Amino acid sequence: MNRVVFPGSFDPLTLGHTDIINRALPLFDEIIVAIGTNADKKYMFSVEQRKHFIEKTYECNPKIKVDTYEGLTIDYCKKVDSKYILRGLRNPADFEFEKAIAQTNRKLSTIETVFLLTSADNSYISSSIVRDILRNNGDVSLLVPDIVIRN
Numbered sequence: 220m221n222r223v224v225f226p227g228s229f230d231p232l233t234l235g236h237t238d239i240i241n242r243a244l245p246l247f248d249e250i251i252v253a254i255g256t257n258a259d260k261k262y263m264f265s266v267e268q269r270k271h272f273i274e275k276t277y278e279c280n281p282k283i284k285v286d287t288y289e290g291l292t293i294d295y296c297k298k299v300d301s302k303y304i305l306r307g308l309r310n311p312a313d314f315e316f317e318k319a320i321a322q323t324n325r326k327l328s329t330i331e332t333v334f335l336l337t338s339a340d341n342s343y344i345s346s347s348i349v350r351d352i353l354r355n356n357g358d359v360s361l362l363v364p365d366i367v368i369r370n
């Protein structure tokens with residue numbers, strides 16, 4: 220089975236994430252959206268909430284699974300028997316950052332990282348901007364799936 224892991228914080232899920240997931244769907248048999256949990260990091264949404272947003276958004280799609288993990292992404296990939304990591308690229312800063320991680324992962328394993336370029340309509344969307352707007356009681360309805368707004 221051609222399985223890919225899409226790792227991230229998803230704090231919260233945005234239309235930028237769903238764009239990458241939807242466009243990766245024809246390329247893979249299964250996508251595991253893997254929520255990284257880091258005890259030292261402060262999140263706006265609990266891991267249960269972040270998982271719920273993704274599960275609800277894709278409840279009708281059996282190709283998409285949602286999971287949580289701690290530790291290295293390549294170790295998680297080995298555990299779930301995935302040879303690929305999926306990442307989205309928004310801008311040159313993402314590219315530089317992702318390049319170093321992908322090359323390191325290739326050095327440490329045989330896992331390939333597959334990059335999809337953000338679509339023009341979504342390139343400005345980030346979870347951190349969404350969190351800023353939410354903290355200030357702003358409207359994020361054009362930036363996130365419905366389930367995040369109804370939360």
Ligand code: ADP
Nearest residue numbers: 226227228229235236306307308337341342344
């Ligand atoms: P991380 O902390 O691992 O970057 P994020 O939840 O911020 O976690 O992002 C997860 C993945 O989604 C990353 O590969 C990121 O580049 C991608 N991503 C986030 N927002 C967008 C967007 N607007 N367009 C394309 N990819 C995106």
